[in-house]
Amino acid sequence: VAALGERLLIERIRARIPPLGAPEVGPGDDAAVLGSIGPHALLAVDMLVEDVDFELTWASGADVGWKAMAVNASDIAAMSGTPRCAVASLCLPAAAELELVDGIVDGMLDAGRRWGAALVGGDLSGGPTLIVTVAVVGESAAPVLRSGAGPGDVLCVTGALGGAAGGLLSLRNRPHADDLPPAELRLRARLLRPSARIEAGLALAEVAVAMIDISDGLAVDLGNLLDGSEWGCTVDPAAVPVDPDLAILRDARGAPVDAFALALTGGEDFELLVALHAEDVDTAAAAVRAVGLDLTPIGTVHSGGRMIGDKDLDDIRRLGWEHLRAT
Amino acid sequence: VAALGERLLIERIRARIPPLGAPEVGPGDDAAVLGSIGPHALLAVDMLVEDVDFELTWASGADVGWKAMAVNASDIAAMSGTPRCAVASLCLPAAAELELVDGIVDGMLDAGRRWGAALVGGDLSGGPTLIVTVAVVGESAAPVLRSGAGPGDVLCVTGALGGAAGGLLSLRNRPHADDLPPAELRLRARLLRPSARIEAGLALAEVAVAMIDISDGLAVDLGNLLDGSEWGCTVDPAAVPVDPDLAILRDARGAPVDAFALALTGGEDFELLVALHAEDVDTAAAAVRAVGLDLTPIGTVHSGGRMIGDKDLDDIRRLGWEHLRAT
Numbered sequence: 036v037a038a039l040g041e042r043l044l045i046e047r048i049r050a051r052i053p054p055l056g057a058p059e060v061g062p063g064d065d066a067a068v069l070g071s072i073g074p075h076a077l078l079a080v081d082m083l084v085e086d087v088d089f090e091l092t093w094a095s096g097a098d099v100g101w102k103a104m105a106v107n108a109s110d111i112a113a114m115s116g117t118p119r120c121a122v123a124s125l126c127l128p129a130a131a132e133l134e135l136v137d138g139i140v141d142g143m144l145d146a147g148r149r150w151g152a153a154l155v156g157g158d159l160s161g162g163p164t165l166i167v168t169v170a171v172v173g174e175s176a177a178p179v180l181r182s183g184a185g186p187g188d189v190l191c192v193t194g195a196l197g198g199a200a201g202g203l204l205s206l207r208n209r210p211h212a213d214d215l216p217p218a219e220l221r222l223r224a225r226l227l228r229p230s231a232r233i234e235a236g237l238a239l240a241e242v243a244v245a246m247i248d249i250s251d252g253l254a255v256d257l258g259n260l261l262d263g264s265e266w267g268c269t270v271d272p273a274a275v276p277v278d279p280d281l282a283i284l285r286d287a288r289g290a291p292v293d294a295f296a297l298a299l300t301g302g303e304d305f306e307l308l309v310a311l312h313a314e315d316v317d318t319a320a321a322a323v324r325a326v327g328l329d330l331t332p333i334g335t336v337h338s339g340g341r342m343i344g345d346k347d348l349d350d351i352r353r354l355g356w357e358h359l360r361a362t
Numbered sequence: 363v364a365a366l367g368e369r370l371l372i373e374r375i376r377a378r379i380p381p382l383g384a385p386e387v388g389p390g391d392d393a394a395v396l397g398s399i400g401p402h403a404l405l406a407v408d409m410l411v412e413d414v415d416f417e418l419t420w421a422s423g424a425d426v427g428w429k430a431m432a433v434n435a436s437d438i439a440a441m442s443g444t445p446r447c448a449v450a451s452l453c454l455p456a457a458a459e460l461e462l463v464d465g466i467v468d469g470m471l472d473a474g475r476r477w478g479a480a481l482v483g484g485d486l487s488g489g490p491t492l493i494v495t496v497a498v499v500g501e502s503a504a505p506v507l508r509s510g511a512g513p514g515d516v517l518c519v520t521g522a523l524g525g526a527a528g529g530l531l532s533l534r535n536r537p538h539a540d541d542l543p544p545a546e547l548r549l550r551a552r553l554l555r556p557s558a559r560i561e562a563g564l565a566l567a568e569v570a571v572a573m574i575d576i577s578d579g580l581a582v583d584l585g586n587l588l589d590g591s592e593w594g595c596t597v598d599p600a601a602v603p604v605d606p607d608l609a610i611l612r613d614a615r616g617a618p619v620d621a622f623a624l625a626l627t628g629g630e631d632f633e634l635l636v637a638l639h640a641e642d643v644d645t646a647a648a649a650v651r652a653v654g655l656d657l658t659p660i661g662t663v664h665s666g667g668r669m670i671g672d673k674d675l676d677d678i679r680r681l682g683w684e685h686l687r688a689t
Binding site: 044086136160 | 366388464
C-alpha cells in the first residue's frame with residue numbers, strides 16, 4: 036500500500052463502498068451522520084499508532100490518551116457537533132507497563148470530561164505495538180459537511196497554524212531539555228495536548244457553508260474541502276495566521292524554522308477551516324471571538340485554479356502529512 | 363501488562379472510570395447504551411490483531427473484514443439489538459498488498475449487509491502489523507444487559523459450542539489441506555466467518571433476564587455473566603451442546619480432540635448465553651427455533667458456588683481464551 040499512499044488508497048476503498056441511501060452521510064466527511072439512529076447523531080473514529088503518530092520517548096500515556104480522545108472530538112467539532120460518548124480499543128505489547136495503561140485511560144477521561152464525552156466501553160488486545168483507537172458518538176443540531184463551498188465564499192481558519200508541527204520539531208531535536216522557554220512549551224502542548232474546537236464549531240453552526248478540521252495541514256485539508264467540487268481557491272499567504280510561538284524555534288542546526296511552511300504543511304493543529312458567505316464573516320468572527328478564538332479570513336473560493344499565493348495547492352499538498360507514504 | 367492478564371487489567375481500567383450517570387450504560391456490558399443519544403442507541407468496539415486474532419496464512423482479507431464486523435454485530439446481538447452503522451480503523455503495514463485491503467473492505471461490507479450495518483466511515487494508518495478495529499452503532503427497543511440473572515433462572519445457550527476452536531485446530535494442523543471433509547470445512551467457517559446471532563437476540567428480547575455473547579468460551583463468559591452478582595450456578599456437562607462436527611477432528615498426532623473441553627474453553631463461537639425465568643424457557647426456545655437455531659438449557663443460577671459438573675467454574679475459566687496472558 037505504500038506505493039499508492041493514503042489519499043489514493045482512501046479513494047480506492049471509498050469506490051468499493053456502495054453509496055449510502057439517506058439518511059446516512061458518510062464516508063468522506065469528518066464524521067458520519069447516523070440518520071437511522073437519529074437526525075443529529077454523529078460517529079467518528081481515529082487511531083494513534085506508536086512510532087507513527089507518537090513516540091513514548093516524548094509522549095506520556097496521558098498525552099496519548101488525551102490526544103486519542105481530542106482528535107475524535109475535533110472530528111465532531113468540524114461537523115458543528117458536541118461529543119457525547121466514546122469507546123476505546125487498546126492494543127498493548129506484553130511489556131507495556133501498567134502505569135502506561137493507567138495514564139492512557141486517565142488522559143482519555145480528562146479529555147472526555149473537557150469536551151463532554153463519557154467513556155462507555157472498550158476492548159483490549161495484545162499486539163506488537165501500542166495502538167489507541169477511539170470512536171466517538173456526538174450530536175449536532177445541524178451537521179456542517181465538508182462539501183458545499185461555492186464561488187464567492189470566504190475561507191477562514193480558527194486560531195493559528197503550525198504550532199503542533201513546531202512542537203514535534205522541538206521534541207525531536209531536544210527530547211530531554213528541561214529548561215525550555217514558555218513559547219516552546221506551548222508548542223509542545225499544541226502537539227501533545229491538542230484542543231478540539233467544539234465551542235468554535237458550535238459558534239459557526241448557523242453560518243458555516245462547509246467545514247473541516249485541519250489535521251493534516253492547511254494545504255491538504257483545504258484540498259480535502261474542495262475535492263469533489265469543481266471549484267478552486269486563492270489563499271493569501273500573508274493572511275494565514277502563523278503560530279507566533281514558532282518565532283522562538285530553531286532547527287537541529289540552530290537556524291530559525293520556516294514557520295510559514297509549518298503553517299501550510301504541518302499537521303495536527305486541529306483548528307477549523309470553514310467556508311462562509313462573505314456577508315457572514317464579521318458575524319462569524321464575533322461569534323468565534325466570544326469563545327476565545329480568532330477567526331481569520333485567508334482566501335476565497337472561485338471557479339479558477341487552486342492557489343496559495345503563486346503556488347499550486349496540489350504541489351504544496353504533497354508536502355503535507357500523509358500516512359502510508361513510502362519514505 | 364502480561365503478568366496481570368486481560369481480566370484483571372480490565373478491572374483495573376474500569377476502577378479508574380467514574381460511574382456513569384444515567385442515561386448511559388457502560389463500560390462492562392457487550393455494548394454501551396447511549397442514553398444521551400437516544401433511549402435505544404448502542405455502541406460497541408472490537409479489534410482484530412494479526413498473529414493474535416488471526417494469521418494471514420489461514421485467513422484471507424475478506425475473512426478478517428467479515429469477522430471484524432461480525433464480532434461487533436455479535437456484541438449488539440447480545441443486547442437484543444440490531445446493528446445500523448459502522449466505522450472501521452485499519453492499521454496497515456507498508457508492505458500490505460492492495461488486494462488484502464480490498465478484501466478486508468469487501469468482507470466488512472458483506473457482513474455489514476448481512477446484519478444491516480452500513481459502513482459510514484473510517485481511518486487509515488501505517489503500522490507494524492495489520493489491525494482492523496470496527497465500532498458499530500446499533501439500536502434496541504429494550505437492551506438486555508449482562509447483569510440481572512438471579513436464583514432460579516435457567517441458563518441457556520443458542521446453537522452449539524466448540525466449533526470455532528475446532529476450526530482453529532484444523533487450520534493450524536493442516537493449513538494447506540485441500541481435500542477436507544464437509545464437517546471440517548464447517549468448523550473452519552465457524553472460525554473464519556462467524557455469525558452474529560442478531561435474530562436470536564431479538565427473539566429473546568422479551569424474556570431474557572441477562573445475556574452475553576460467548577466470545578471467550580462458555581466458562582469465561584458464564585463467569586462474566588455472574589460477576590458483579592453474588593450468585594452461583596450449576597451447569598450440567600451432559601447438557602452443554604457440543605458442535606457435532608468436532609467428532610471428525612483429530613489433533614496433530616491423529617488422536618480425537620476433546621470436544622467437550624473445546625466447548626467449555628474454546629472461544630469465538632459467538633453464540634448467546636442467556637438467563638431466563640424457568641417458566642419462559644419453552645417460549646424462548648420456540649422463538650429461537652423459529653429463527654433457525656436451537657436454544658438449550660444447560661444449568662441454573664442459585665445462591666451456592668459456581669460449578670460445571672463437579673468442577674469449579676473459576677478453575678475451568680483459567681483455561682479460556684484471554685488476551686495478554688503471558689505464555
